Amino acid sequence: EGPIYDTVALIGLGLIGSSIAWAARRAGLARRIVGHARSAATRETAARLGFCDEVFAAPAECVRDADLVILCVPVGAMEATARAIAPALKPGAVVSDVGSVKAAVIEAVAPHLPEEVHFIPAHPLAGTEHSGPEAGFAELFDNRWCILTPLPGSDRGQVARLRRLWEGCGANVDEMDPAHHDLVLAVTSHAPHLIAYTMVGVADHLRRVTDSEVIKYSAAGFRDFTRIAASDPTMWRDVFLNNKEATLEILGRFTEELFVLQRAIRMGDGDLLFDYFTRTRAIRRGIIEAGQDTAAPDFGRVKP
């Protein structure tokens, strides 16, 4: 259908920034893609891989001609980034982001942007445990959801245009209220990540006791947790600090429930356990039917 934006500026060129560049190029969604990264190392890698037409050392330089600016930095860096680019933004430009938390990012970014730009927050629900400019690939967003959380009074035409960009990148797009987004993500992403980090931390302590047995015998379930718990520490620190209440609320429910199951184990209440484990199976079926995971045993994982 031809380019949706003339110039797209990506601020932050890690997994998500570089994947947007590859996906936008694959579908010809922008006439020109420019990028900025904080470190010279990342800028050099980006230039070498060639997913941007031009890479800038200064964020303000990078956004000067952009019709769409996407902030692809950790949630805790959004405010400083918004401040840095604000004076250079073109009137009428769209500013968006990919942060895993929405209410806190809106609070951090919106006050710094000039009146004449359109701020439309977004969050693509796609990622891997890898990070950095070499981790990106064009297919990352295919058949994944991207959630837009437009502000009251957002220009509907610009929202529709951003939606077309994400659809062009392969995603399905939904709209949601920011607070609701943060609650849903606390359940589907933030609490599971914290729990995985915790379980791996427990095993790490025990590893010092049991030598390397925890690693050696990890294939019996534990290794799945380690993939999630290998995700970028900066990104996840920022997620938890910026989605505190919803995450703590879900973790509270989790602990309550865990105590019920622990007690059933202690008391030998096999019926409670059996019923519980039967109900949770239905959710897996739902996810496979919704096309959000593969039905292949063990994710179709290849043996190393």
Next chain:
Amino acid sequence: EGPIYDTVALIGLGLIGSSIAWAARRAGLARRIVGHARSAATRETAARLGFCDEVFAAPAECVRDADLVILCVPVGAMEATARAIAPALKPGAVVSDVGSVKAAVIEAVAPHLPEEVHFIPAHPLAGTEHSGPEAGFAELFDNRWCILTPLPGSDRGQVARLRRLWEGCGANVDEMDPAHHDLVLAVTSHAPHLIAYTMVGVADHLRRVTDSEVIKYSAAGFRDFTRIAASDPTMWRDVFLNNKEATLEILGRFTEELFVLQRAIRMGDGDLLFDYFTRTRAIRRGIIEAGQDTAAPDFGRVKP
């Protein structure tokens, strides 16, 4: 190298029983493989798929000529199964099992076996979330560990022979004390499964509130938990009821640790979170270096 046993009898023809049959055939480890399953449906499926030379309705009939009998039923069914086969066992036969728990299985099985058979408990650390006779495949045990927990005074020659069978099935074999096995598995398998079941249970309750959003947006981490929590309810009920102490001990440590991280989130202690999330990464690297998981992003999972 030719067959290791003349006749192998598999009692229970689900995921593990059928996979042993396929793997033993692949490598010609037995001259004859016979099997028993409780239900006519499973016996018919087994006969149709052809992984056994003969399928018996009566467990005693099945073991009569066997040099090796492997109990492949849920941990809670081991005792009754041992009772049923005991009178028919051939003197000098080896009896083994594949139960995910060892101390409780030894306690349940050993007293019922005649003196003239060799009981050598075992546990292959391999599985998928699927179960039943159609879920098995020859490669299940390749490059996975199988842990033998021989009793004091076990015939070392028979232990070595059983080790060769598992190596022939593709596994690496280790020996361990039963209590130590149960503690290691509580960390690497039993506690992670209970935690995954719990997280999916929490989401299931919330799903009734948030409609199907939990399923729709599951790709952000949660779906990994649902795979584990789709495992067979009978098998897992039996595991928890039979490895109570070690599982509760690890869950206690887990809760303690979770409270530390919850508090750090509440207090805004970003340094604690960052350091914690950095340490857990090392475990993932260890697992990949040990050849126990793939380094491909997202397990190399194919999109549905």
